[in-house]
Amino acid sequence: MTEPLFDSTQFRQVCGHFPTGVTAVTAVTAGGDLAALTVNSFTSVSLDPPKVLFCVATAASSFPVLMEAERIAVHILSQEQEDVARRFATSGLTGADKLAGVPWVPGPDGVPLLPRTPAVLAGRRDEVITSGDHVIVLLDIDHVHLKPTTVPALSFYRGRFV
Numbered sequence: 115m116t117e118p119l120f121d122s123t124q125f126r127q128v129c130g131h132f133p134t135g136v137t138a139v140t141a142v143t144a145g146g147d148l149a150a151l152t153v154n155s156f157t158s159v160s161l162d163p164p165k166v167l168f169c170v171a172t173a174a175s176s177f178p179v180l181m182e183a184e185r186i187a188v189h190i191l192s193q194e195q196e197d198v199a200r201r202f203a204t205s206g207l208t209g210a211d212k213l214a215g216v217p218w219v220p221g222p223d224g225v226p227l228l229p230r231t232p233a234v235l236a237g238r239r240d241e242v243i244t245s246g247d248h249v250i251v252l253l254d255i256d257h258v259h260l261k262p263t264t265v266p267a268l269s270f271y272r273g274r275f276v
């Protein structure tokens with residue numbers, strides 16, 4: 115591959131011009147290990163069967179937990195949950211440490227669910243596609259939950275929560 119004529123800061127800046135929603139991904143392994151991280155690379159993929167995806171850095175401490183997870187939940191956050199997004203984006207904290215600071219309840223298979231969240235999807239890992247320093251994680255969704263709210267979704271644009 116030819117060398118790019120830009121650095122990773124410029125690449126990040128350019129990609130950051132694309133406004134995204136913000137999700138909190140949680141996961142649990144059969145052994146009870148927990149992961150919790152902020153993710154804006156979420157997208158829906160397939161309606162029938164229902165599938166979604168997100169990308170995760172292979173260097174993330176959540177990565178091994180996600181690769182072993184029995185079940186994974188994606189929480190589409192509201193503007194009232196910026197605190198969760200900031201906490202789950204803190205490196206150096208374990209999933210259990212991150213979750214100790216927020217209200218959560220165990221869902222199917224014990225996956226942590228954040229009850230204040232307007233929209234939640236949960237399911238099992240399907241394919242994992244390695245690409246560069248990230249993997250694309252496809253999920254088969256078997257649980258969804260909606261909590262009607264008038265609070266707008268939390269967004270991320272040009273490096274800021276909006």
Ligand SMILES: Cc1cc2nc3c(=O)[nH]c(=O)nc-3n(C[C@H](O)[C@H](O)[C@H](O)COP(=O)(O)O)c2cc1C
Binds near residue numbers: 153177205
């Ligand atoms: C708005 C926002 C979106 C993010 N999206 C992603 C993402 O899609 N994939 C990813 O691997 N990290 C993403 N991150 C970074 C992780 O949340 C951060 O690296 C976190 O520390 C990972 O948790 P861990 O260190 O416990 O694995 C995002 C951070 C923020 C603030």
